[in-house]
Amino acid sequence: MKTRTNTLCALVLGLVIGTSTSAQKVYVLPSPTDANSEMTLFIDMNQSEDGIQNNGLSGILDAYPDTAVYLWTWDPSGPAAGNGDWDNSASHQELNKVGPKLYSMTFVPTEYYGVDGPQLFSRGISCLAKLRNGMEAEGFPFEAKSEDMHVDIIPKLCDARLCVFPELREPDDYITITYDNTKETLYEGLQEMGEDDCYIYLLGKVDAFTSVELSIESEVTQNPDLKLQSLGDGRFRTTLIPEDLFAPLLAEDQVLSEIWYYIVREGFSYPPGPPPFEIISLLDCD
Amino acid sequence: MKRKQHAINVALPLVLASLFLWGCKPTTEGEIGDPFDKVQGMMGTWELSSFTQQDLNSPVKETRDLSAFFIDGVSTPIQLTFQEDRTYNVAIETGKNYFGEGGTWGFDDDLYPTFLELYSPADTLSYNLGGMVREFDQSMRIEYRRECGNAATNIYTFEFNRING
Numbered sequence: 001m002k003t004r005t006n007t008l009c010a011l012v013l014g015l016v017i018g019t020s021t022s023a024q025k026v027y028v029l030p031s032p033t034d035a036n037s038e039m040t041l042f043i044d045m046n047q048s049e050d051g052i053q054n055n056g057l058s059g060i061l062d063a064y065p066d067t068a069v070y071l072w073t074w075d076p077s078g079p080a081a082g083n084g085d086w087d088n089s090a091s092h093q094e095l096n097k098v099g100p101k102l103y104s105m106t107f108v109p110t111e112y113y114g115v116d117g118p119q120l121f122s123r124g125i126s127c128l129a130k131l132r133n134g135m136e137a138e139g140f141p142f143e144a145k146s147e148d149m150h151v152d153i154i155p156k157l158c159d160a161r162l163c164v165f166p167e168l169r170e171p172d173d174y175i176t177i178t179y180d181n182t183k184e185t186l187y188e189g190l191q192e193m194g195e196d197d198c199y200i201y202l203l204g205k206v207d208a209f210t211s212v213e214l215s216i217e218s219e220v221t222q223n224p225d226l227k228l229q230s231l232g233d234g235r236f237r238t239t240l241i242p243e244d245l246f247a248p249l250l251a252e253d254q255v256l257s258e259i260w261y262y263i264v265r266e267g268f269s270y271p272p273g274p275p276p277f278e279i280i281s282l283l284d285c286d
Numbered sequence: 287m288k289r290k291q292h293a294i295n296v297a298l299p300l301v302l303a304s305l306f307l308w309g310c311k312p313t314t315e316g317e318i319g320d321p322f323d324k325v326q327g328m329m330g331t332w333e334l335s336s337f338t339q340q341d342l343n344s345p346v347k348e349t350r351d352l353s354a355f356f357i358d359g360v361s362t363p364i365q366l367t368f369q370e371d372r373t374y375n376v377a378i379e380t381g382k383n384y385f386g387e388g389g390t391w392g393f394d395d396d397l398y399p400t401f402l403e404l405y406s407p408a409d410t411l412s413y414n415l416g417g418m419v420r421e422f423d424q425s426m427r428i429e430y431r432r433e434c435g436n437a438a439t440n441i442y443t444f445e446f447n448r449i450n451g
Contacts, residue, residue: 032345122437154345166341168439285434
């Protein structure tokens with residue numbers, strides 16, 4: 001119900017912005033955006049211009065305003081569930097009509113695209129709108145699609161239980177992990193930590209099959225490198241350079257692609273099953 | 287005809303006012319002098335006073351102070367010494383070394399420098415200068431701007447104080 005209300009609010013806000021202040025062909029709300037929360041992508045076909053890239057959707061929508069319109073997207077990647085075919089878009093790609101020639105789709109970007117936050121923020125979203133069949137429509141001179149559109153996605157400042165700084169990072173960058181213990185609702189045994197209680201388990205992933213750990217979980221609290229510094233008010237922080245920290249454990253040709261981590265407290269054990277890993281992806285810029 | 291006369295009535299006072307103001311402009315006397323010698327400005331020893339990391343993808347371009355990794359109050363912070371013969375030395379007791387083992391140095395352009403270039407046997411490093419450094423300036427800023435593909439990611443800023451020169 002809450003999700004539906006949020007979506008409705010986003011749609012209303014989108015309508016207001018779309019009809020009054022914004023002249024963008026494509027935009028997202030909310031912006032700044034949390035990569036792991038719902039966002040709504042709007043395509044304003046009122047701003048589209050036919051004939052730029054053999055595109056004629058705007059003219060078709062003027063003649064047939066109630067025709068179903070579909071999203072076709074390729075950045076930050078194709079949708080995890082696919083776009084469908086050019087002459088037969090997948091049904092899940094149908095956009096909602098939220099105003100005259102204004103369309104939207106609501107999704108969690110990391111789930112919809114199957115990418116992580118850094119990939120989303122570094123690439124933005126590239127897309128176009130089209131009819132189910134994007135080929136030239138009878139009686140119209142161009143293809144039944146809009147021109148290519150792009151929107152940069154601005155990351156939201158983190159206020160979550162775990163935050164990572166900076167948004168985009170390489171293995172040799174300084175990376176800061178901040179843990180807000182006051183937002184710990186999942187595990188009672190981790191709540192109300194003392195200043196010296198907070199540690200982190202770190203696993204460096206080279207690829208899907210190769211990983212190295214700095215300390216096994218039962219020895220984490222004996223490793224001072226894995227202790228988070230108390231900032232007061234229940235917040236803890238550590239800063240590290242993954243490449244340097246894991247260097248003694250890596251072969252010369254091995255490069256870290258991800259850091260997997262979770263919070264550790266002496267005397268506390270997670271329930272049986274895989275530990276609740278958080279993942280920091282590292283850019284490969286070579 | 288009436289319109290033409292109106293245009294003249296508007297334009298003429300503006301032209302006369304411009305000429306009047308131009309006439310008031312003082313003539314420049316004396317010589318401007320030579321531009322500051324940026325190579326001379328770099329000479330001497332510089333000690334690190336702060337180190338920050340800026341996230342270029344944060345909505346507010348958030349900056350974190352990471353000076354504690356280089357300045358611990360016990361060890362001498364990293365020092366760079368630039369000599370007139372275009373050699374440079376690095377003295378580092380704590381923190382990651384971003385400046386190589388020492389070697390030769392230069393600018394991309396001695397008159398209008400943008401980059402400081404450091405050549406050592408193992409590496410060639412090129413960093414943005416945070417501003418022009420003149421002989422009487424007591425601080426210097428060096429920026430290490432990181433990019434990945436077309437995406438700018440972080441700026442590491444090193445602030446130095448001149449300790450002799």
